Amino acid sequence: MRFVVIGGDAAGMTAASHVRRDDDAHQVVVIEKGPHTSYSMCGIPYFVGGEIAEADDLVVRTPQEFRERGIVVHDRTEAVAIDPDHRVVRVRDLRTGGERDEPYDRLLVATGAHPVTPPVPGAAALGHIVHTLDEGEELRRHLDEREAAGAPRVRRAVVVGAGYIGMEIAEALITRGIDAILVDRTDEVMSATLDPDVSAHVATALEDFGVTLRLGESLVALHGEDGRVTEVETDRGRIAADVCVIAVGARPNRDLAVEAGCTVGDGGGLVVDARMRTTVDGIWAAGDVVDSHDLVAGRPRNVQLGTHANKQGKVAAIDVLADQRGERGAARFPGVVGTAVTKVCDWEIARTGVTEEQAREAGLDAAAVSFTGTARAGYMADAGTVHVKMLAERGTGRVVGCQLVGTGNVAKRIDVAAVWCQLGVTVQDAQLMDLSYAPPFGGVWDLLQVAARKLVRELGLSPEL
Amino acid sequence: MRFVVIGGDAAGMTAASHVRRDDDAHQVVVIEKGPHTSYSMCGIPYFVGGEIAEADDLVVRTPQEFRERGIVVHDRTEAVAIDPDHRVVRVRDLRTGGERDEPYDRLLVATGAHPVTPPVPGAAALGHIVHTLDEGEELRRHLDEREAAGAPRVRRAVVVGAGYIGMEIAEALITRGIDAILVDRTDEVMSATLDPDVSAHVATALEDFGVTLRLGESLVALHGEDGRVTEVETDRGRIAADVCVIAVGARPNRDLAVEAGCTVGDGGGLVVDARMRTTVDGIWAAGDVVDSHDLVAGRPRNVQLGTHANKQGKVAAIDVLADQRGERGAARFPGVVGTAVTKVCDWEIARTGVTEEQAREAGLDAAAVSFTGTARAGYMADAGTVHVKMLAERGTGRVVGCQLVGTGNVAKRIDVAAVWCQLGVTVQDAQLMDLSYAPPFGGVWDLLQVAARKLVRELGLSPEL
Numbered sequence: 029m030r031f032v033v034i035g036g037d038a039a040g041m042t043a044a045s046h047v048r049r050d051d052d053a054h055q056v057v058v059i060e061k062g063p064h065t066s067y068s069m070c071g072i073p074y075f076v077g078g079e080i081a082e083a084d085d086l087v088v089r090t091p092q093e094f095r096e097r098g099i100v101v102h103d104r105t106e107a108v109a110i111d112p113d114h115r116v117v118r119v120r121d122l123r124t125g126g127e128r129d130e131p132y133d134r135l136l137v138a139t140g141a142h143p144v145t146p147p148v149p150g151a152a153a154l155g156h157i158v159h160t161l162d163e164g165e166e167l168r169r170h171l172d173e174r175e176a177a178g179a180p181r182v183r184r185a186v187v188v189g190a191g192y193i194g195m196e197i198a199e200a201l202i203t204r205g206i207d208a209i210l211v212d213r214t215d216e217v218m219s220a221t222l223d224p225d226v227s228a229h230v231a232t233a234l235e236d237f238g239v240t241l242r243l244g245e246s247l248v249a250l251h252g253e254d255g256r257v258t259e260v261e262t263d264r265g266r267i268a269a270d271v272c273v274i275a276v277g278a279r280p281n282r283d284l285a286v287e288a289g290c291t292v293g294d295g296g297g298l299v300v301d302a303r304m305r306t307t308v309d310g311i312w313a314a315g316d317v318v319d320s321h322d323l324v325a326g327r328p329r330n331v332q333l334g335t336h337a338n339k340q341g342k343v344a345a346i347d348v349l350a351d352q353r354g355e356r357g358a359a360r361f362p363g364v365v366g367t368a369v370t371k372v373c374d375w376e377i378a379r380t381g382v383t384e385e386q387a388r389e390a391g392l393d394a395a396a397v398s399f400t401g402t403a404r405a406g407y408m409a410d411a412g413t414v415h416v417k418m419l420a421e422r423g424t425g426r427v428v429g430c431q432l433v434g435t436g437n438v439a440k441r442i443d444v445a446a447v448w449c450q451l452g453v454t455v456q457d458a459q460l461m462d463l464s465y466a467p468p469f470g471g472v473w474d475l476l477q478v479a480a481r482k483l484v485r486e487l488g489l490s491p492e493l
Numbered sequence: 494m495r496f497v498v499i500g501g502d503a504a505g506m507t508a509a510s511h512v513r514r515d516d517d518a519h520q521v522v523v524i525e526k527g528p529h530t531s532y533s534m535c536g537i538p539y540f541v542g543g544e545i546a547e548a549d550d551l552v553v554r555t556p557q558e559f560r561e562r563g564i565v566v567h568d569r570t571e572a573v574a575i576d577p578d579h580r581v582v583r584v585r586d587l588r589t590g591g592e593r594d595e596p597y598d599r600l601l602v603a604t605g606a607h608p609v610t611p612p613v614p615g616a617a618a619l620g621h622i623v624h625t626l627d628e629g630e631e632l633r634r635h636l637d638e639r640e641a642a643g644a645p646r647v648r649r650a651v652v653v654g655a656g657y658i659g660m661e662i663a664e665a666l667i668t669r670g671i672d673a674i675l676v677d678r679t680d681e682v683m684s685a686t687l688d689p690d691v692s693a694h695v696a697t698a699l700e701d702f703g704v705t706l707r708l709g710e711s712l713v714a715l716h717g718e719d720g721r722v723t724e725v726e727t728d729r730g731r732i733a734a735d736v737c738v739i740a741v742g743a744r745p746n747r748d749l750a751v752e753a754g755c756t757v758g759d760g761g762g763l764v765v766d767a768r769m770r771t772t773v774d775g776i777w778a779a780g781d782v783v784d785s786h787d788l789v790a791g792r793p794r795n796v797q798l799g800t801h802a803n804k805q806g807k808v809a810a811i812d813v814l815a816d817q818r819g820e821r822g823a824a825r826f827p828g829v830v831g832t833a834v835t836k837v838c839d840w841e842i843a844r845t846g847v848t849e850e851q852a853r854e855a856g857l858d859a860a861a862v863s864f865t866g867t868a869r870a871g872y873m874a875d876a877g878t879v880h881v882k883m884l885a886e887r888g889t890g891r892v893v894g895c896q897l898v899g900t901g902n903v904a905k906r907i908d909v910a911a912v913w914c915q916l917g918v919t920v921q922d923a924q925l926m927d928l929s930y931a932p933p934f935g936g937v938w939d940l941l942q943v944a945a946r947k948l949v950r951e952l953g954l955s956p957e958l
Contacts, residue, residue, distance in 0.1 A: 038937065068872065074873065079873065080873070335939075338937050339925055343956075362925050362926070364927045368929060370931050376933075378929060380927070405533065405536060439933075440906050440934055441908070444912055453912075460808075460824075462845070464908055465798060465799065465834070466834045468835075469905055472800050473800070490823040491808075491822070493811075
């Protein structure tokens with residue numbers, strides 16, 4: 029079998045490695061546009077901030093290392109067209125400009141996503157994007173520049189977009205001693221993932237750390253001279269800046285597959301089944317480019333996370349191998365519940381399931397409770413603060429969402445709520461589970477179980493503990 | 494209704510408060526042997542170590558505060574007999590020695606557990622026990638004593654018993670600058686709760702912190718003069734010591750209930766149903782004194798933890814109130830899976846379900862996998878070390894146990910495995926759940942999912958990701 033993979037990061041290289049390990053007779057060919065394979069995109073802000081010393085630290089395996097494992101990696105090579113009838117991918121060598129055909133028996137589209145550049149003057153020419161490792165290196169080089177007298181050239185930065193990456197970059201800049209101004213067109217930070225009452229705590233944490241927030245401001249233009257930004261213009265005025273980082277999200281790189289006939293889903297990614305097959309015979313897709321089934325909202329959703337890309341790459345590879353034997357793959361990707369975590373300025377932020385707004389959009393009749401607790405027993409030193417919000421569906425009582433923001437050991441606690449969301453566990457059952465307790469880790473009632481108890485009451489369910 | 498509760502800590506006061514809140518007409522009477530109600534027993538080692546300044550910090554609510562809420566609390570009063578036919582508890586006022594009868598309509602036995610004193614010469618007279626807050630205060634007073642010249646009188650301590658409390662006390666002593674020697678008759682620390690390969694990591698952590706371990710040594714006698722210990726004798730020799738703390742476990746305070754006709758279970762605690770009814774009409778029991786159903790091992794187990802005591806107290810109270818209306822309580826205690834966590838010397842220790850030995854005892858055919866990972870992404874600074882062990886049942890593939898030991902943010906991660914154990918989730922399903930990922934909190938595959946994947950392979954199950 030000749031298995032061709034377009035895209036050499038998490039989903040693609042996971043699948044390539046799995047198929048290659050199955051049988052040395054398989055020809056496995058990877059087409060990768062950039063110079064790197066298999067690196068941690070999520071680690072880039074930490075590299076920019078300097079916590080991670082070298083870009084290479086983020087690379088799990090280089091193209092050469094994959095080649096030594098028998099995988100043919102064509103880096104700096106772009107796939108320009110797929111011909112599904114003749115099972116051929118047209119590729120272009122970006123160094124020489126030469127084009128050629130790569131035939132395939134089975135194809136995996138793992139093309140990821142591309143960052144959105146706002147359609148305003150100067151954005152493309154003067155703004156920094158930090159989506160690929162190359163771009164992260166470029167930003168860091170820029171921040172490292174010194175003036176003749178030795179002072180850093182970059183003292184003031186504007187970051188556009190207050191989502192995960194924008195916040196992480198803002199923190200990295202402050203850590204480097206650079207003034208950071210974080211601009212977002214919505215009135216909240218993390219407006220896509222947290223409810224406003226929860227994200228307000230994150231905004232306070234950012235401000236306490238030294239980030240200047242300018243919310244409810246839309247980018248109008250970037251101004252500069254000699255190829256460098258000097259001012260960032262919003263609908264509320266001009267902000268002087270030595271650098272501007274744009275982090276307003278990313279869209280699935282789906283065009284190549286769409287031109288080959290693959291269907292796009294309501295989430296904006298490619299439609300795949302639970303075995304990661306697209307709607308075109310012989311083509312699978314995995315990672316940031318696909319829609320996943322949101323188990324809570326009951327609808328497709330494009331979620332761009334390395335953890336899903338890895339799992340989906342595996343599931344696709346298992347099905348590719350089974351398909352070759354005339355079978356169906358034993359693995360099925362079960363869907364997602366929207367679990368995500370990050371850390372900003374010693375605050376941990378975690379969420380799973382739906383927010384109140386997302387519940388309404390999905391037609392879920394959900395009740396929400398919020399309260400503030402501690403990460404350790406209240407009588408311990410440094411007990412920490414945790415803001416907890418949980419949502420459950422009226423009628424069924426199943427947990428449908430949770431948001432946690434706090435200091436101390438908070439983020440990974442979301443996984444319990446994620447499992448509850450994934451399995452449709454009710455608040456009545458949740459409140460009585462055998463979760464761990466010791467004073468260094470919380471009170472005698474786990475925070476998530478306190479939330480479940482409050483929801484039992486709020487929903488008028490029984491038993492009310 | 495006259496509701497009498499014997500025992501004024503977690504289970505008892507939770508039930509008393511719940512019943513009292515239901516209706517002011519209920520007479521709620523609590524009989525408590527000691528001077529305190531509702532305090533955190535688990536916090537005592539931190540009080541001994543000085544991290545918690547005052548004993549009062551551990552008290553959630555005093556007898557007087559409960560009285561202000563309309564609960565009659567008889568502190569320093571001991572229940573000496575129950576007459577279930579006449580529904581009367583015989584009590585003794587420990588200050589006056591006077592006895593009287595307290596009639597009840599419904600009775601809750603929440604008598605907790607009592608620490609075991611080894612039957613060796615000198616143990617009762619010279620050893621310190623730290624089970625009650627009084628005893629914690631007594632130990633701390635002893636450690637605070639100074640010689641005429643101002644030097645601390647206690648410089649060297651022997652702690653007998655390397656379970657949770659023994660380890661926590663040993664750490665507290667080291668923190669106070671006291672040499673601590675930890676003795677256990679088994680060859681491992683935490684032998685009751687961890688497998689030897691996992692507890693070996695904990696032993697190393699204790700030694701690195703400065704605790705001297707003497708394992709495989711049995712206590713023979715305590716020697717002393719003027720009421721103070723001077724030497725602790727084991728079957729391997731004598732150890733000079735200024736104080737000796739004995740922490741070799743606790744047994745359910747069941748005699749009172751047994752004499753009233755209540756049945757004892759295979760775990761050594763009182764038999765109760767899911768609504769916390771004992772086998773005697775009109776008597777409920779909750780907390781450390783009862784056996785709980787172990788959902789993984791499928792057998793009764795006496796687990797002494799405040800978190801269960803609280804939940805069971807609630808469940809009992811709900812059934813007491815329902816019983817008064819001629820109904821059954823809506824709440825049922827679902828059982829336990831043996832989740833427990835602690836922190837010793839910056840190492841977090843967590844476990845749930847069965848160990849390999851417990852699996853064998855329970856007749857479970859389980860496979861185990863072990864590996865060492867990191868608490869953060871491997872390329873992050875201070876990635877931490879986590880030793881992971883997970884067990885799954887052959888055939889069904891359900892997760893039946895997990896042990897985590899490590900530095901960094903480890904302990905509360907056990908809750909995901911606890912939920913898997915509680916719900917009988919298989920390793921195949923576990924490996925594909927939507928758990929959180931970001932570099933500050935781990936790799937792209939969650940540690941528990943790495944374990945689940947390894948178990949899929951180990952058990953020869955499909956799909957093997």
